[in-house]
Amino acid sequence: MARRWLYIFHRWTGIVLCLFFAIWFLSGLVMLYVSFPSFRAGERVATAAPIDWGQVHVGPGQALARLNETQFPTEMRLGMTAGEPVYRFVTQAGRRAVSAKTGGEIHGVDASRARQIAGMLVGAPALSVDLVDHDQWVVTRSYKAMAPFWRVRLADAAATDVYVSQKTGEVVQNTTAHERFWNWLGAVPHWIYFEALRVFQEPWRQTVLWTSGIGMLGAVAGFWIGWMRVRLARRYKSGSVSPYRGWMKWHHVIGLFGGVFLIGWVFSGWLSMSPWGGLGDKRRADVASLYTDARSGFPATDNATLARAAQGAREVRFAYLGGDPIISIWGRGPTALLDAKSGNAMVPDQAHIVAIAQRAMPGARLTEVDRLEQPDRYWYSTGDLRDDSRPLPILRLKFDDPARTWLHIDPATGALLGQLGSGGRSHRWLFNALHSLDLPWLLIWPPARHIFIWFLSCAGVVISLSGIVIGWRRLFPHKKTTARMVA
CATH class of the missing domain: 1.20.950 (Fumarate Reductase Cytochrome B subunit)
Incomplete structure (x- = not known):
């Protein structure tokens, strides 16, 4: 039976x-x-115009103060949007934007402005503009907080659609006819x-x-x-x-x-x-906040000094590292780091990074510090454009907490790139290895995979x-x- x-x-x-x-x-x-x-940070920086420092009249501290936020945002950056420098923030309340030219908060963009933003991004005129809450390509929960969007169809050879947030004017997605x-x-x-x-x-x-x-x-x-x-x-x-x-x-x-x-x-x-x-995974949820140890505001920065240091940059990011304000410069070669207080170039000291990481893991003992120069079984890239690039070299710090946490840190910028516990390492084998077949011996020569x-x-x-x-x-x-x- x-x-x-x-x-x-x-x-x-x-x-x-x-x-x-x-x-x-x-x-x-x-x-x-x-x-x-997807429209990830790498593509955003690559397609951005160099920052026009002649239009930057508002410093980062002033722009942040306009928002009246009690906590430092999880993301704060400066870049060009359709010929205008704009500070963009990711806060607990959602995404917000402040003009670096006027200092006014951007509360919405109309269809005409959306046409301009999308057209300058792709370098082609707009054919149509539609206001959408969601569609096939902006349907996930992560897009919901940024909706509604202006969907701008452009007259380029790829038939590109660019999605511009109606609230802030930020480009959040783009698709081509080939991708669709x-x-x-x-x-x-x-x-x-x-x-x-x-x-x-x-x-x-x-x-x-x-x-x-x-x-x-x-x-x-x-x-x-x-x-x-x-x-x-x-x-x-x-x-x-x-x-x-x-x-x-x-x-x-x-x-x-x-x-x-x-x-x-x-x-x-x-x-x-x-x-x-x-x-x-049972990993700590507060590691990132303890690692940055951010304050509520950002120190006054001399715009002229910043402009000289970041000349040619396509994006500038503002953050904290172990309680110290820092500025990172993107889009003109290797990422450069500045001390936000003095404006001087800086390179994080490994001993300082390790000390910051230890403070971010209270009650756990640091058992090992490795410097990875080559990919390994847990830090690698398959070439899938959906995955963020994984830079090398990196520091891997191992702790003896219940989750057996590993922290991955960029030694060039001190940025915390990832947190991986024992559950995450098991998931790497039970999902990635079985589903994507990203086995170490196959990643050596991608065509074999x-x-x-x-x-x-x-x-x-x-x-x-x-x-x-x-x-x-x-x-x-x-x-x-x-x-x-x-x-």
């Missing part, structure tokens, strides 16, 4: 979900080459990322959890059945290890070889939705497509086959 129900469960989960499996494998191959659209087309064949079906569902965070999450979870159990059942039906020593009359023919044989044999990969791949996708709270992914994905496609054919024949049996079954 148990075996019978095992067969029934595998049969009907396959009939329902094999189409999902085929789509997931094929769309995953598309995602290997075309990422979901391929994402409908890649990330959108792969993540079940359809706007009508994705706009609702928890229903979308539950849909992915249950679909992948049931699919995973169905795959386990199929692999179990496959091993019960295989004969290696005493073969079937046909001489084959499998009792099946046609599509059933393809499904059985390829399932035996590719089943472990398929199960691991679906399991890792299911795990990415954090079932039952995920792995639970792509070949390996193609090989295993093709096996997954064959298992899925054969399951679709088998399921179709089960639901809609051919007349001759039905006649034989009746006879």
